[in-house]
Amino acid sequence: MVATSIDPVGKKDPKEEIMKAALKLFTEKGYFNTSIADIRQLADVSTGTIYHYFKNKEAIADALFEEVVHSLEDSIREIRKLSNTFERLRAIVELFFELAENEPEIMRFIVAVRHQEFLGNRPALSLSSPFQKLTQIMEEGIRTGELRRMDPLVASGVFYGTVARMVLLRLEGVLEKRLEWYLLDTWTAIWRALSP
C-alpha cells in the first residue's frame, strides 16, 4: 500500500534498462552480433516492450549515440570556460582518461564503435560537434599564441589521436596500469607537440 513497487530500490525504468543492456552488448560484441533477443534477456523485458519504446534496433543505437554526444558536449562546454588553452586541453585528457576507467562502456562506444555502419545518415563521430569544438579550441590557442603555429586540424589530430589511442590500448587490455599512471608521460608528449 505504501510502496508503488515491490523492489525497495530499483525503479526499473524499462527504457533505461534497455539502453543500458544495449550499450553493454553493442560495445562488447558489436551491433551486428547483438540480437534483440540478447537485449531482451539482459534488460529483462519482453520483445514487445522494446518495440514499445523504440521504433527498431537502430533507434536504440541512435538514442545511445545522442545521449553520449550530448553528455560529451556538456563536458566540453564546461571545460571551455577554463582560463587558458593549457588548462583546457589538460582537462580534456583527464576527462577521457577518467571516463575510460569509470565508464569503460561509454568510452568504448566513443572510440571503438563504427557508428556509420549501422546509423544510416549520421555524420561520423569524427565530424560530430564535440570534435568540432576541439578544433575550435585549437584555433583559438594558435591565434592567441598559446599553441605553436600549425594547421589546427593537425593539432586536433595529434591531440585526439593520441588520447583516443591511449584509451583504446587501455580498454583492449594492452596497458596494464590505470591510465592515471600514463597521464604525465602522455600529457608531456602532447604539450611538447603543441606548445610554441
Add this chain to the structure above:
Amino acid sequence: MVATSIDPVGKKDPKEEIMKAALKLFTEKGYFNTSIADIRQLADVSTGTIYHYFKNKEAIADALFEEVVHSLEDSIREIRKLSNTFERLRAIVELFFELAENEPEIMRFIVAVRHQEFLGNRPALSLSSPFQKLTQIMEEGIRTGELRRMDPLVASGVFYGTVARMVLLRLEGVLEKRLEWYLLDTWTAIWRALSP
C-alpha cells in the same frame, strides 16, 4: 588459339577478384552489410566459385587480414634497416600517408575496420605484430637516447595514434588536401613529442 583467355590483359584469377571485391565492399559498407551476393556480383563469379576458394565469408576477411598484416610487416622490416630512429619513424609516417592516398581501401581496412567483430579469435590489430614492432623501435630509440625517456607504450601510442587519426580524417574527407600537405606539421609535432 594463341591466347588462353579472351581478355587481352586481365588474367582474372577468381580468388584475387573475390578478395578485391570483398576488400572494397567490407571497407565501404562494412563486413555485416556485405552479403555473399554482393561479393559474387562485384567479383563477377558464381556462389559456387566463392565457396570453392573460401571455406566461408569469414575466411575471406581472414585472408585479407593476413595479406595486409604481412605486407605491413614487410614494409616495417625494411624500414627497420634504416640507420636511426628519426629516419625510421619518419619513413613510417610517409608510408602510411602514401598508402592512404594510393591504396585507400587497404588503409581503411587497417585503421577503420573493427576486425574483432567478425574475425573470431584474432588478436586486435592493436596487438598484431606490426604494432609490436613499432613499440620495439620506440624501446630501442629510448635506450640509445635518440628519444626522450618515457614509457615506450606511450611513445608508440602518441605516434600511431596521431598518424592513424590523420589518415582517418583524410579517408573521411575531413582533410581536403592530400596528406603530403600536412606531413611537415604532423611530423614536426610527432618529433617534438618524442625527441629528447
Add this chain to the structure above:
DNA sequence: AGATTTCGATTGAATGCTCGATCTATTGGG
C-alpha cells in the same frame, strides 16, 4: 466505497524475410 471503464504498458508466440551455406549438375582443359 465499490463497481466499471479506459488505455497505456507488457507479453510472447507467430510471421516473413534475408542471407550464408550446401548440393547437384555441367563444363572444359590437360
Add this chain to the structure above:
DNA sequence: CCCAATAGATCGAGCATTCAATCGAAATCT
C-alpha cells in the same frame, strides 16, 4: 576420361518486426 572449376537453384537457421491478447492502475461512475 578425369577432375578441378563453375554455375545457380535450394535450403533452413536466425533474426527483426508485428500483432492480438492480457494486465493493471488510475479515472469515472453509481
